[in-house]
Amino acid sequence: MTELHDAAPTVSSLTRPTTGARVNLEGLVRTYGLTRALDGFTLAVEPGEFVALLGPSGCGKTTALRVLAGFERLDRGRVTVDGVDVVKVSAQHRDMGMVFQSYSLFPNMNALNNVAFGLRMRHQRALQRRQKAGELLELVGLSDQATKYPHQMSGGQQQRVALARALAIEPRVLLLDEPLSALDAKVRGELRDQIRQLQQRLAITTVFVTHDQEEALSMADRVCVMSNGRAEQTATPAVLYSRPTTPFVAEFVGVSSRVPVTPLDGEVELFGQRCRVRSGSVGVTVDGVDALLRPEDLTVTADPSALPFVTHKSFLGATTRLVVQVDEVPIRVDLRSDVAADIELGARVRPAVVARDVLVAPRAPRRESTTD
Amino acid sequence: MASLVPDIVVDALMDGGDLPTRRRPRLRVWRLVVLLIAGAYFLIPIYAGLRFSLENDAGHLSLYAVKVIPSEPGFTQAFWLSMRLAIVTLAITLVLMVPTSVYVHLKFPRLRRVMDFVTILPIVIPPIVLILGVLRAAPLWLRASPYLLSLVYVILSMPFVYRSLDAGLSALDLKTLVEASRSLGGNWFNTLWRVVVPNLRSALLSATVLTLALVLGEFTMASLDLWTTLPVWIYQFQQVDAHVSTAVSMVSLLGTWLLITFIVSLDRSQSRRNRRKTDS
Numbered sequence: 001m002t003e004l005h006d007a008a009p010t011v012s013s014l015t016r017p018t019t020g021a022r023v024n025l026e027g028l029v030r031t032y033g034l035t036r037a038l039d040g041f042t043l044a045v046e047p048g049e050f051v052a053l054l055g056p057s058g059c060g061k062t063t064a065l066r067v068l069a070g071f072e073r074l075d076r077g078r079v080t081v082d083g084v085d086v087v088k089v090s091a092q093h094r095d096m097g098m099v100f101q102s103y104s105l106f107p108n109m110n111a112l113n114n115v116a117f118g119l120r121m122r123h124q125r126a127l128q129r130r131q132k133a134g135e136l137l138e139l140v141g142l143s144d145q146a147t148k149y150p151h152q153m154s155g156g157q158q159q160r161v162a163l164a165r166a167l168a169i170e171p172r173v174l175l176l177d178e179p180l181s182a183l184d185a186k187v188r189g190e191l192r193d194q195i196r197q198l199q200q201r202l203a204i205t206t207v208f209v210t211h212d213q214e215e216a217l218s219m220a221d222r223v224c225v226m227s228n229g230r231a232e233q234t235a236t237p238a239v240l241y242s243r244p245t246t247p248f249v250a251e252f253v254g255v256s257s258r259v260p261v262t263p264l265d266g267e268v269e270l271f272g273q274r275c276r277v278r279s280g281s282v283g284v285t286v287d288g289v290d291a292l293l294r295p296e297d298l299t300v301t302a303d304p305s306a307l308p309f310v311t312h313k314s315f316l317g318a319t320t321r322l323v324v325q326v327d328e329v330p331i332r333v334d335l336r337s338d339v340a341a342d343i344e345l346g347a348r349v350r351p352a353v354v355a356r357d358v359l360v361a362p363r364a365p366r367r368e369s370t371t372d
Numbered sequence: 373m374a375s376l377v378p379d380i381v382v383d384a385l386m387d388g389g390d391l392p393t394r395r396r397p398r399l400r401v402w403r404l405v406v407l408l409i410a411g412a413y414f415l416i417p418i419y420a421g422l423r424f425s426l427e428n429d430a431g432h433l434s435l436y437a438v439k440v441i442p443s444e445p446g447f448t449q450a451f452w453l454s455m456r457l458a459i460v461t462l463a464i465t466l467v468l469m470v471p472t473s474v475y476v477h478l479k480f481p482r483l484r485r486v487m488d489f490v491t492i493l494p495i496v497i498p499p500i501v502l503i504l505g506v507l508r509a510a511p512l513w514l515r516a517s518p519y520l521l522s523l524v525y526v527i528l529s530m531p532f533v534y535r536s537l538d539a540g541l542s543a544l545d546l547k548t549l550v551e552a553s554r555s556l557g558g559n560w561f562n563t564l565w566r567v568v569v570p571n572l573r574s575a576l577l578s579a580t581v582l583t584l585a586l587v588l589g590e591f592t593m594a595s596l597d598l599w600t601t602l603p604v605w606i607y608q609f610q611q612v613d614a615h616v617s618t619a620v621s622m623v624s625l626l627g628t629w630l631l632i633t634f635i636v637s638l639d640r641s642q643s644r645r646n647r648r649k650t651d652s
Contacts, residue, residue, distance in 0.1 A: 071551055091554040102545055104552040108570035117566075118556035162552075169556055 020048035020205030021082045021172040023068065028077035030063055030229075037063040038077070039229035045173075048203040050196070051234075052210055052220035056252070060229040061209045062177060068207060069175050070094045081172060097166030101178040103158040105150040111137060111161045112146040118169035136164035140194065156187035163195065167202070174199065176208040180215060192219055213253055217241065225249045243278070247361030250292040257298075257331040258290040263360060271326070271350070276357040288363045295334035297355035300324060302343055306350040313345055324349055418625070425619035437619035444616055450605035453518060457601065458587040461525040465533050465583055466576065468526065473537040474568055477546050484538065491534040494527050499592040502527070507597065518599045525587050532582035540575025544568075581632050588628055 023045040030038040037060045045051045053061035066072040068079060070091030079087050086094055097118075105114050112133050119129035137143045140160040150158055159179050166174060176195070180188045196219045199206050210216050216223045217237040224234040225248070233240060233249045244250035261268040266277050268291055275291075300308075300322065311330065312323035320340035322333045333351065335343070343349060428434040441447060476483050494502065506524055507515060514520050546568070553563040569576070591603040600608065602624060609617040 069551075069555060071554075091551070092557055092559055094555075095557075096555060098552070098555040100548050100552060102548050104545070104548045106549060106552070106567050106571070107544075108567075108573075117553070117558070121557035121559075121562060165552075165556065175555075 020046075020203055022047050022080075023173055023205060023207070024078070024080045025064065025068065026078040026080070028064060028067055028079070029075045030060075030067060030072060031075055036229050038067070041077075041226070041230055043224055043231055043234060045205055045207060047205055050199050050206045050208065050219065050221045052208045052216035052223045053226055054210060054213055054216040054223050054253075055226035055232075057211060059226040061211075061226050063229075064226070065175055065177055065207060065209045068173070069096055069098055095169065095171050096173045096175055097169055097171035098175040098177065099159065099162045099166050099179040101181055103150065103155060103182070104162055105158050105165075107150050110147050110149050111142060111153070114150070114161055115165045115168050118165060122169065132168060133164075136168045137161070139167075139198070140164045154187075155183050156191055159183065159191060160194070163198070167198070167204075172205070174204050174206040176206065178209055178211070181210070181212070188215075195219065217253070223253075225252060227252075244292075244359060247292060247359070250359050250361070255295055255332055256292045257295070257329075258292060258361075258363075259326070259329055259331060260363060261289060261291045261360065263289055268358065268360060270353050270358065273353050275353050275355075278357040278359045289360045290363045292359045292361055293331060293353070294355070295321060295332040297353060297358065298331065298333040298351055299335065299354050300333050300343070300349040300351050302347055303350040304348050306348045308349055308351055310343060310345055310347050310349060313340070313343075322349075324351055326351060418622075421618050421622055425615055425622050427615065429615070437613070437615040438623070440616060441620055441623065444609065444613075446600060446605055446609075447620070450600045450602045453599065454588055454602040457518065457522050457525065458584050460519055460522040461529065461587050462580060462583050464522060464526050465529050466579070469530070469533050469537060469579070470569065470572070470576070471564065473534060473541055474546070474564065477538075477541045478550060487534060487538075491530045495531050499528075500596065503593045503596045518597075521594055521597055521599060521601070524593050524597075525583075525590065528590070528593070529579075529583040529586050532586070533579040536575045536579040536582065537572065540572045540578075544571055577635055577638065581635055584631060584635075585628060588624070 023043075025041060025043045028038045028041040029036070039060070041060060041064055043051070043053075043064070053064060055061050063072060067074055067077075070086070070089065074087055077087075078085055081094075105111075106117065109117065112130065115133035115136050116129040119132055124132070134143060134146065137146055140163055142157060142160055142164070145153060145157060145161070148157075150161075153161065159182075162179070179195075180191055183191065192215060208216070208220060217240070220237065222234055222236055223240050225232045225240065227248050232246050233244065235243075240249065241254050244253060250256050259270060261270060263277055267274045268277055268289075269275075270291055270293075300310075308324050308326040310322050311325050312321075314321045315337065316334075318337060319334045320337045322335060322340060322343065323330050324333055331351065425437050426433055426435065428436055473487075476487055503524060506520065510520055514523075549567050549571070550563055553567045558567065589603060590601070591607065594601040594604050595607070602620070606617050606620050606624070609620070
């Protein structure tokens with residue numbers, strides 16, 4: 001795939017950084033019959049920020065995006081762009097460029113005409129819109145595909161044309177509805193980088209919907225993890241991963257192991273150690289509580305006298321992941337591969353916590369996710 | 373079943389026998405026989421009509437029946453009336469059915485079953501019932517106009533037009549295309565005209581062909597509404613000169629066929645042009 005083209009021959013205002021819009025979604029509620037797709041969802045997006053909505057199918061992320069785009073009506077709540085309430089503004093007049101999950105290029109138009117469509121709707125002259133469309137195609141590295149029709153292009157090329165088409169209208173907000181999910185892994189990775197570079201270069205406020213946490217964590221300035229129509233936590237990828245504030249986020253983002261514990265005076269005992277309970281953890285319930293442990297929060301040392309033993313071992317490159325059976329509870333532990341090399345499958349090991357504190361959650365059955 | 377299971381397998385299973393390859397020649401013979409019978413069914417009446425229209429009263433070959441068609445009393449009026457009715461019917465049908473079908477697909481997909489049922493009614497209701505009902509309900513000024521027939525023909529063509537459009541729309545990712553157009557600033561008219569309609573070209577041409585064929589061949593309604601359309605003229609003129617009447621039938625058949633061929637060729641040439649078209 002072609003890299004981002006820095007050397008566009010005539011760079012118009014389209015390709016220069018702009019000031020993105022500030023977007024606020026406040027207490028959005030949307031119900032379909034008995035199903036509440038959005039249940040008081042709130043999110044603030046700063047100008048020029050790239051925010052990813054991440055969550056399982058049915059969590060309401062696509063509904064939130066469609067509400068922002070103007071394709072879904074709201075039962076309750078407020079959507080403002082630069083302080084102006086746009087709830088009653090039709091999608092046609094919202095000035096938001098959108099890239100869809102399915103290839104949404106108009107089959108009757110070639111790539112150039114697809115990109116120029118929005119400019120045509122804005123009554124720009126033919127020469128001007130051809131020039132702008134050409135620039136945008138160059139920006140996404142497809143100037144040689146201008147005369148191709150959608151059926152003559154690959155999925156990745158179609159999505160890049162769709163991106164150019166969305167950018168051509170100089171939208172106040174760019175909306176991306178799982179634009180990479182239909183692509184193969186290699187193209188997905190390349191397009192992911194290209195979208196991020198373009199977004200940073202144009203400084204356009206962007207809301208990106210995905211169920212792929214790798215995509216969300218690698219692309220976004222901030223990630224909003226959603227569950228059951230609400231925002232569970234909105235934070236930078238690093239904070240979201242290392243300091244999840246809810247059990248859902250801890251389990252949905254990254255890998256966590258649940259270990260039953262008994263809290264006492266703000267501490268829990270884990271593998272014979274006293275560990276601080278992380279602020280934000282919930283209180284004790286009648287069913288007791290579990291500690292949620294990341295693989296890198298733990299370590300193990302070989303000890304033939306210990307009861308826990310290694311049941312699985314996966315080489316991941318620099319690290320190796322061990323699954324250790326502790327009192328019938330499997331826990332995942334990441335070790336440096338050179339350290340893990342000395343530990344065989346079935347070996348007796350003694351686990352220990354290396355994190356400064358642990359997240360504690362009610363001992364409850366795992367939450368079922370619904371379909372989107 | 374026949375489309376999923378080869379005929380030879382069906383034959384063999386029904387006979388309780390094996391699947392011998394030696395049966396194939398026999399099967400081919402049967403296919404040929406069926407083809408010949410079907411061909412004869414269509415071609416013999418056409419041949420007979422053609423032969424009869426090219427004969428004079430003495431039974432000799434002659435082009436007189438064809439030559440006198442334009443000068444026969446009432447022919448030109450009947451021909452142009454049929455043409456006008458065809459164009460008006462087509463225009464009303466498309467203006468009415470395209471937005472309706474798109475709207476149902478977009479906003480009320482569950483109503484498609486209801487639409488299926490409603491649009492089949494004109495086939496179920498006998499033409500005599502339909503036209504008598506229309507004549508009773510229509511205002512006087514409309515009853516005095518031949519274009520009342522167009523309104524009736526719109527109803528008659530609904531089953532064919534709706535099904536063509538429904539198939540065309542089902543083949544599109546309509547919702548995404550419409551939303552993409554709307555997010556780019558397209559209003560409903562532009563979205564329909566520039567995005568939806570061009571992608572329904574084949575369905576629209578199919579609907580056009582079916583509507584034209586229906587209007588140009590319809591006899592019962594026009595006859596009961598006392599308007600002399602081409603089919604009615606052909607029927608009436610039989611009493612005067614059967615040779616000329618049959619010659620008009622033949623020319624009408626040829627004309628309709630040429631028209632349909634022309635419309636279908638439009639679809640093909642447009643596809644070719646689209647492939648070549650490069651400018652914005």
